[in-house]
Amino acid sequence: MSLITQRRAQKRIAQNMRDLRLGRELTQKGLAERSGVSLSSLRKFEQKGSISLESFLKLALTLGFMDKLITATEPVESNFSSIDDVLAKDDKKPKRGKHE
Template sequence: MISLISPLKAQQKITEIIRDRRLSMGLTQEELAKRSGVPLPTLRKFEQKSTISFESFLKLLMVVGGLDEMTNALKPFKPNFTSIDDVLKDNSNTLRKRGRKK
């Protein structure tokens, strides 16, 4: 799948969404930091520069919502078949556990 958004734009958009969720919940930065266990300076840096560790990001999502949606969005795509012929033509039945050797 090709993405038309750069990683930097995605980071900025995600930061904006988290900040908007925090504000819609009526939480200050201090309150979100306390509830999530993410240090306040880390949260401030995240909202200003869009940088944060993955663990801290997940902690924020646990409080503002979205953790379940994110984990569901990352599940492998399962095709919907309309006939037995579609099933027989499908080559993606096996899920690879390792990358190919070069």
């Protein structure tokens, strides 16, 4: 569990992306043109941290960290201490999400 709030995470991700853009010596206009994200959406993202997932992924692809993003969202595999743990895990593998 993380102690960071959603709002702070948004701002931090936006700042990280801005730093990546500047590190590649791209202007906001240049990144917007290369990624296909509107300049107004990019500005709003860098200032407030708000952007659609589609636009975020376009920026990730253009800035070169799409693979890292996909890896960061992969489920974490647990470590097993015995073959019984492995077999028990396979039996309990969910077929679909829980209803809430």
